[in-house]
Amino acid sequence: MSQRVLITGGASGIGLAFARGFAGRGDRIALCDADAAAVARVRGAHPDFIAETVDVTDPPQMDAFLARIEAAWGGIDVVCANAGTGGPAGRIEDLDYAAWTACVGVNLFGAFLTCRWAERLMRAQGSGLILITTSTSGFHAVPHRSPYVAAKWGLVGLMKTLAMELGPSGVRVNAIAPGAVEGERMERVVEMEARAAGCTPDEIRAQYADGTSLRSWVTSDNVADMALFLASPAAKRVTGQILAVDGHTERMV
Numbered sequence: 001m002s003q004r005v006l007i008t009g010g011a012s013g014i015g016l017a018f019a020r021g022f023a024g025r026g027d028r029i030a031l032c033d034a035d036a037a038a039v040a041r042v043r044g045a046h047p048d049f050i051a052e053t054v055d056v057t058d059p060p061q062m063d064a065f066l067a068r069i070e071a072a073w074g075g076i077d078v079v080c081a082n083a084g085t086g087g088p089a090g091r092i093e094d095l096d097y098a099a100w101t102a103c104v105g106v107n108l109f110g111a112f113l114t115c116r117w118a119e120r121l122m123r124a125q126g127s128g129l130i131l132i133t134t135s136t137s138g139f140h141a142v143p144h145r146s147p148y149v150a151a152k153w154g155l156v157g158l159m160k161t162l163a164m165e166l167g168p169s170g171v172r173v174n175a176i177a178p179g180a181v182e183g184e185r186m187e188r189v190v191e192m193e194a195r196a197a198g199c200t201p202d203e204i205r206a207q208y209a210d211g212t213s214l215r216s217w218v219t220s221d222n223v224a225d226m227a228l229f230l231a232s233p234a235a236k237r238v239t240g241q242i243l244a245v246d247g248h249t250e251r252m253v
């Protein structure tokens, strides 16, 4: 049966792969993203999607967007709290308070606003699935990435708490933890790390692969496959879990 799926940060990368994956099995898609140009591209490519420019850290914008979805659909089956940003890199003594809170704001506080809305609707329905995109950084530490790591660990705490609060109402809550995902975002990270380390981007790419048991990167579609599994009847007893899609991280780069 067709499900109603909402995705934050859905106009590129993993979020867009989620949208295309769910749409491919006949689901209805609503997504938001702070990048207006990316939203315009999605609208052009997928006129059947609801796609809006919304900042997940802005409560009035989020409340208005979520109210429009509620009015249009009357309920929600799957919510993917996926919007994220890498934030600043550096030793903690060099990190600026505003940059720290901006990173935690998108990754963690944005998920709070999304989950708060989903909780109310799903509890009333007695059904639903919340998927939170965390990261392998959400169960490992990564030197010089403290705001991102702290935010992703925080999301695990949010997921575990919501799984306990909502489980008795028949609502499942899980986290998906991607490893290094091929795409523009990680290309920017690779370039930055290669410059910092004085080596080539290919050497950095190889380090990421070598840090996993499968000696590989993953794709956005690999991550979307996990979301589709978790939203399927095969996962009906899976809640409160971090599902890593990372080829098994042995060591972080």
Ligand SMILES: NC(=O)c1ccc[n+]([C@@H]2O[C@H](COP(=O)([O-])OP(=O)(O)OC[C@H]3O[C@@H](n4cnc5c(N)ncnc54)[C@H](O)[C@@H]3O)[C@@H](O)[C@H]2O)c1
Binding pocket: 008, 009, 010, 011, 012, 013, 014, 015, 032, 033, 034, 035, 038, 054, 055, 056, 057, 082, 083, 084, 085, 086, 106, 110, 133, 134, 135, 136, 177, 178, 179, 180, 181, 182, 183, 185, 186
């Ligand atoms: N790419 C990776 O290797 C990787 C690894 C682990 C976890 N993740 C996580 O996966 C999620 C998706 O990342 P991605 O790799 O697809 O990167 P991406 O940059 O392609 O996608 C993130 C999307 O979130 C949007 N966004 C950023 N700030 C926002 C805001 N304030 N409000 C609304 N939208 C906002 C961006 O515009 C972008 O479209 C993130 O939570 C990220 O932390 C990514």
